[in-house]
Amino acid sequence: MNSIVKDMTLAQSGHDKINWVKNFMPVMAAIEKEFSQSKPFAGKKISMALHVEAKTAYMAEVFKAAGAKVVLTGCNPLSTQDDVAAALVEDGVTVFAKHACTAEEYDNFIERAIEFEPDIFIDDGGDFVNLLLTKHREIIPKILGGSEETTTGVYRLRALEKRGELTFPMIAANDAYCKYLFDNRYGTGQSTWDGIMRTTNLVVAGKNVVIAGYGWCGKGGAMRAKGLGANVIVTEVDPIKAIEAVFDGFRVMPMSEAAKVGDIFLTLTGDKDVITAEHFAVMKNGAVLANSGHFDVEINIPQLEKISISRKTVRHNIEEFLQKDGRKIYLLAEGRLVNLASGDGHPAEIMDLSFAVQFFSCAHILHNHKKLSNKVYLMPEEINTKIAEIKLDSIGVKIDTLTDEQRAYLGL
Numbered sequence: 001m002n003s004i005v006k007d008m009t010l011a012q013s014g015h016d017k018i019n020w021v022k023n024f025m026p027v028m029a030a031i032e033k034e035f036s037q038s039k040p041f042a043g044k045k046i047s048m049a050l051h052v053e054a055k056t057a058y059m060a061e062v063f064k065a066a067g068a069k070v071v072l073t074g075c076n077p078l079s080t081q082d083d084v085a086a087a088l089v090e091d092g093v094t095v096f097a098k099h100a101c102t103a104e105e106y107d108n109f110i111e112r113a114i115e116f117e118p119d120i121f122i123d124d125g126g127d128f129v130n131l132l133l134t135k136h137r138e139i140i141p142k143i144l145g146g147s148e149e150t151t152t153g154v155y156r157l158r159a160l161e162k163r164g165e166l167t168f169p170m171i172a173a174n175d176a177y178c179k180y181l182f183d184n185r186y187g188t189g190q191s192t193w194d195g196i197m198r199t200t201n202l203v204v205a206g207k208n209v210v211i212a213g214y215g216w217c218g219k220g221g222a223m224r225a226k227g228l229g230a231n232v233i234v235t236e237v238d239p240i241k242a243i244e245a246v247f248d249g250f251r252v253m254p255m256s257e258a259a260k261v262g263d264i265f266l267t268l269t270g271d272k273d274v275i276t277a278e279h280f281a282v283m284k285n286g287a288v289l290a291n292s293g294h295f296d297v298e299i300n301i302p303q304l305e306k307i308s309i310s311r312k313t314v315r316h317n318i319e320e321f322l323q324k325d326g327r328k329i330y331l332l333a334e335g336r337l338v339n340l341a342s343g344d345g346h347p348a349e350i351m352d353l354s355f356a357v358q359f360f361s362c363a364h365i366l367h368n369h370k371k372l373s374n375k376v377y378l379m380p381e382e383i384n385t386k387i388a389e390i391k392l393d394s395i396g397v398k399i400d401t402l403t404d405e406q407r408a409y410l411g412l
Contacts, residue, residue: 001071001116003089004109006082006098014087017054018061024348025055026394027356027387028062035066040363042067047118049110049128050149051079051340052088052097055351060093062359070094073113075124076294077101078333078341107131117142120362122173124149125294126156133165145169145365145372147358151184151215152270152294157376169372171361173354176379178387180216183354187346188339189220192266192292193228195343199317199332200288205229210262212255213269214241217292221266222250233258235274255279264288266338267298277303285327289335296335304329317342356387 022029035041046068050056060070072088074080074097085095094116096109110128113121114136123129123146132139145168148154154174160166173179197204209230211222222232222245234245235255242252259265259279263286267274270293277300291298305311308321314330321329333341346354360383365372392399402412 001094001112003085003095004098004112005085005089005095008086008089010083011086011090012083014054014057014081014083014085015090017081017084018057018087021054021348021351022058025058025352025355027352027390028058028359030390030394031356031359032062032065035062039067040366044119044366045069045071045116046362047071047073047113047116047121047128049073049075049113050122050124051075051337051345052085052095053079053081053340053345054084055345055348055355057084057088057093059355059358060088061091062355063362064091064093066359071096071113071116071118073097073109074101074106075127076337076340077103077106078336079345111136114139119144120365121146122149122358122362123147123153126153129153129157129160129170133160133167137167140167143168144369145171147171147173147361147365148376149354149358150174150294151180151217154376155270161374161376166374166376168374169365169369170376171364171379172376173357173361173379176357176361177384178353178391179357183346183350184216185220185223187220187350187354188217188268188292189222189224190350191339191343191346192221192268192290193224195338195341196264196266196288196290196332199315199338199342200330202288204264207231207263208233208261210235210255210258210265211250212265212267212274212298213271213293214238214245215268215270217268219248221268221292222248225266226250230264233262256282259283262287265290265299267291267293269293269298272297273300274298276300277307280304280307280321280323280329283327283329286330288330288332290332290338291335292337292339294337299331299335301331301335304331353387353391356390357383360387 071094080097080099096112154172209225210233232250234250236242260282310322314320317333319331
């Protein structure tokens with residue numbers, strides 16, 4: 001299969017980015033060192049629908065070093081970095097991805113990754129699975145299983161399983177401790193505010209920041225906003241998470257009330273229509289809207305456009321929606337993932353853990369697929385522990401171990 005990327009002359013810049021993150025991903029480096037010798041994926045094909053950037057590129061190279069033939073496509077039209085895509089092609093990975101591709105191109109690229117007929121695949125958000133089940137069912141018998149990277153995709157997979165429509169085993173990589181405790185909280189928290197600040201060049205301190213959703217991503221977004229000096233307001237539908245936000249020191253209120261006082265709004269729910277026309281109608285002049293949920297449906301952009309008298313780009317990745325009463329509402333990155341569309345995504349040290357989870361999830365499928373049913377599985381606990389041990393060792397951190405007497409006392 002021939003790759004489709006925007007410009008191969010950008011490859012050197014992409015190599016520089018990949019080489020930079022390799023310095024800060026010691027777990028993936030350890031995996032590469034070990035499995036480039038044994039090559040457990042020799043003769044196997046892996047398709048990945050992920051954000052095409054430097055950390056993902058390094059994971060693709062690790063799979064290739066472990067013997068796999070690899071195809072990479074994007075999972076978001078605005079998160080592809082064209083120079084990284086070009087560099088991967090030079091490194092022998094097949095890539096179908098362009099920054100700001102059309103919706104038709106986006107689907108076509110994912111379909112090409114499906115037509116590669118992978119043994120194992122990695123998805124981010126569920127679009128790969130959706131197209132596989134709706135348009136390419138002839139490929140399903142060839143698939144051993146797959147792994148899902150993010151909360152939104154796991155929601156979709158569990159719905160498929162509940163309806164009896166999941167036709168292959170899936171690992172919920174997102175739900176592994178070494179993923180969500182770090183990636184969703186610290187990764188999303190830092191990269192989201194990096195994207196917002198570099199895009200707007202506005203101060204955060206002193207502003208009312210509304211965090212929609214207090215899951216692990218929301219916790220990260222709220223934590224970092226507080227650290228930047230913001231007055232944080234949380235909106236929730238889950239009573240337990242709402243109490244947790246209160247005990248973490250945040251104000252909690254419905255979005256209908258938060259919309260009246262917020263300066264910056266950040267959605268992180270994985271659901272649709274979190275901010276709608278009723279909320280736009282009462283927002284302050286100059287309110288800034290951003291999303292770090294996987295899809296661009298958390299902020300109802302068609303409703304915002306419908307009630308506006310004009311929509312225009314006023315700065316890269318910032319659109320202004322002028323209201324009839326003269327108020328201006330600003331939308332960042334077309335409502336897509338602001339940390340990737342307006343930034344470089346999660347820090348390398350965070351993705352080191354997340355992609356280690358992905359590697360071992362795929363290895364688990366490779367070695368155990370005959371015993372797995374068409375269900376959504378959690379990654380085995382011992383793999384989480386192994387990843388954490390490698391990470392601690394790489395940063396020079398030592399911990400205590402239980403004595404035999406302590407283990408006996410705990411019933412271990």
